[in-house]
Amino acid sequence: MKIPLNFIARYCLLALLGALSVHVKAQTQVLVEAESFDDPGGWVIDQQSFPVIQSSYLMAHGMGRPVADATTTVRFEQPGTYHLWVRTKDWAPFPKGPGKFQVWVNGKPAGGVFGESGSVDWKWYYGGEVKVDEAAAEIRLKDLTGFNGRCDALLFSTSGSEPPQDSAGMSGLRRELLSLDQTRKEAGHFDLVVVGGGIAGTCAAVVAARLGLKVALIQDRPVLGGNNSSEVRVHLRGDIDKNHHPKLGRVVRELDNGDPGNGNPSGSDYGDKRKLDVVSYEKNIDLYLNTHVYQVEMEGGRISAVIGRNIKTNREVRFTGTYFSDCTGDGTVGYLAGADYRMGRESRAETGESLAPEKADDFTLGTSNLWASLPVDSVTSFPETPWALPFSDEYHIDEERSDWQWETGFGNMNTITEAEKIRDHNLRAVYGNWSYLKNNKTEKYGKRELAWVAYIGGKRESRRLLGDHILTQMDIQEGKMYPDATVTATWTIDLHFPQKENSLYFPGEEFFAGTEHIRVAPYTIPYRCLYSRNIPNLFMAGRNISTTHVAFGSTRVMRTCGMMGEVVGMAASIAKAHNTTPRGVYEDHLDELVAMIKD
Structure with a gap:
């Protein structure tokens, strides 16, 4: 077929105009993510709100003393006058909070003081016009109080139009101006993709790697250990020397840096380096720190890939895998994949547990x-x-x-x-x-x-992913030994609630807890609690395993969670060897798994 020349000319003109339009748009809007600053100074990167705002941010965590400036250099293709927008919030608007900071451009403050608006919502705030004479400008975030001022992003725009305030619009703006889709990298294919680098996830990755699997270990913070890291500083609990399978817990011992107690002022006592050294030694583990997994891809009802975003650079990485293990604590991967889960307390009528409430509710430990x-x-x-x-x-x-x-x-x-x-x-x-x-x-x-x-x-508590068995209070207190008994747990049924005196002075705003420790004899957790009942290639280990709320009060401590990770690593190796599913390991290869745990 012969194509008319005037059609070709018209097509080329439209393509050229489209290219010019994209180029001009790129020139006239410059998005600067605060967490990607060249030098964060004394500010820290916080990713905990990623599920809500789809981003990390910088926070001036100075404990009441102003922190050093965060600085970066922003390059402009087109010098000129720009409208500055600052995305922030007032985290304690009573009536105005303390998180005050300034934005300085080329040595001059722009837009006044931010972070004291009286609004608790994340928003874009207008910072006025900024004249950029050079191709590059120095930007500073200047903390004024040391009391947790926070900045998500800066936008320089030649248009005075307000940027999108809604989450979907902001996500689209970020994807476009940061070219996230174009810069996404492929990490490769793994036998086991472990999401969550706490004690459970680290143990799962190490055991699987030692058994010959190619493993990706993905953690959304710069350190491993989760609650047992220098960032949170909770000591390990649960016994590993009262085990029905005495050799289970060997990797937990390797990661254990002793008992520094809770909240020790010396962060080094929690063994960040020890954990990193153990993982780094394993040649079969590809470790991705600072990577928050926020998306999954499904194929035939199975997870085929997960996508993570670096909490500092915002660059995305895609991981494909045969098996996946959700060790996030929040059950993030399972939730995104459509796994069955529970959150909150079941009713007494549903579970038959004497410690369950009469009516189901949303109560969780804090x-x-x-x-x-x-x-x-x-x-x-x-x-x-x-x-x-x-x-x-x-x-x-x-x-x-x-x-x-x-x-x-x-x-x-x-x-x-x-x-x-x-x-x-x-x-x-x-x-x-x-x-x-x-x-x-x-x-x-x-x-x-x-x-x-x-x-x-x-x-402590959020989602619990449901497996082929849901552990209950009766399983624990009666010491039931199922054929697939794996991890031995020893911690009490430890369900927290607001302390009565704290509730008296701060009703509805409690921040201080009480508990009643209900002691139990060592009991076992069935393997069927460690894989999803409806996502066929998903394991889980840690506080998000298949239990009721009451049983969770005992299983959630970290040495116990670490042993769960070890079992998942073993089960994944058997699943790969026999080309089967986590459930297939239970149905067809349970003797092999139990023998491996004993040995």
């Missing part, structure tokens, strides 16, 4: 942000905190460092979608109480300073 103070040579001050929780002579917590009881959540906030709100409530409690102690108990606290406050929440 999240802790631990803290510690240390003595100093001279008297120091700490600001008044009118935006924090109020303490008084009648009620305050007279402690030099925290323990697990500093906990928020308890069913009145969703531990996944409201993770930032929960963490911020914990910070308001910590800072408010410390301000009271410093300004009213100077004899004891005058020569002490906050040495460390966790900004990464130590989460």
Whole structure:
């Protein structure tokens, strides 16, 4: 067929105009993600709200002392006058919060002070016009208080139009201006893709690698260990020396750096380097730190790939695999894949458990942000905190460092979608109480300073992915030994609730927990709790395994979770050897799995 010349000319002209349009758009809008700054200074990267805002952000976590500037160089294809927009929020708007900061462009402040708007929502705020004379400009985020000001992104635009405020519009803007689809990389194909680098995920990856599997271990923070890392500082609990399978727990021992207690001011005591060294030694493990998995691809009802985004660079990586293990704690991979799950408490009628409530509800155990103070040579001050929780002579917590009881959540906030709100409530409690102690108990606290406050929440409970068996209170207390008995657990049924005195002074805003330890004899967790009942190639290990809320109160501690990971690593190797599913291991190769666990 002969194509007319005028059609070709028209087509070429349209293509040229389209190319020019894209080029001009790229020139006239420059998106700068705060977490991607060249030098974060004293600011820290927080990814905990990624499921809500689809991004990480920078936060000025100075514990009341302004942090060093975050700086970067932004390159403009086209010098000129730009409208500056700053995406931020007021995290404690009572009526105005303390998270104040400025944006400086080429040595001059632009747009006034941000972070004190009185609005708790993430929004774009207008920062006025900025003149850019050179091809590059130096940008600074200047913290003014040290009290957790936060910045998600900056947008320089030649148009005065407001950027999209909604999540979907912001996600589209980010994908377009950062060219996320064009820059996505392929990590390759793996026998086992482990998502979550806490104790459970790390153990799963190490065991699978030692058994010859090619493994990807993906962690959304710069360190391994999860709650047992220097970022959260919770010590390991659960016994591994009372095991029905005595050799199970060997990798847990390798990762265990001793017992520094909860909230120790020395972060090195939690063994970040030890964990990293163990993983780095394994040639079959490809480790991806700082990578948040937020998307899955399905094929024939199975997971075929997961996609992660680097929390600093925003570059995306795609991982294909034969088997996947959800060790995220939140059940993120399972949830995205459509796995059956529960969140909250089942009713007594449903489970038959005496410790279950009469009616099902959304109650979950909360999240802790631990803290510690240390003595100093001279008297120091700490600001008044009118935006924090109020303490008084009648009620305050007279402690030099925290323990697990500093906990928020308890069913009145969703531990996944409201993770930032929960963490911020914990910070308001910590800072408010410390301000009271410093300004009213100077004899004891005058020569002490906050040495460390966790900004990464130590989460206990969220989604529980359902397997072919759901562990119950009766399984635990009756010590039932199923044929697929694997991990031996020893921790009490430890279900937290708001402490009564704390509820009296802060009704509906509790941040301090109580518990009743219901002791149990060593019992076993069936292998059927460690794989999904409806996603055929999905394992799980950690606090998101298949249990009721009551049983979860015992299984959730980290040495126990680590042994779950070891079992998953073994089961994955058997599944690959026989080209079967996690369920197929139970149905057709259980004797082989049990023998491997014993040996």
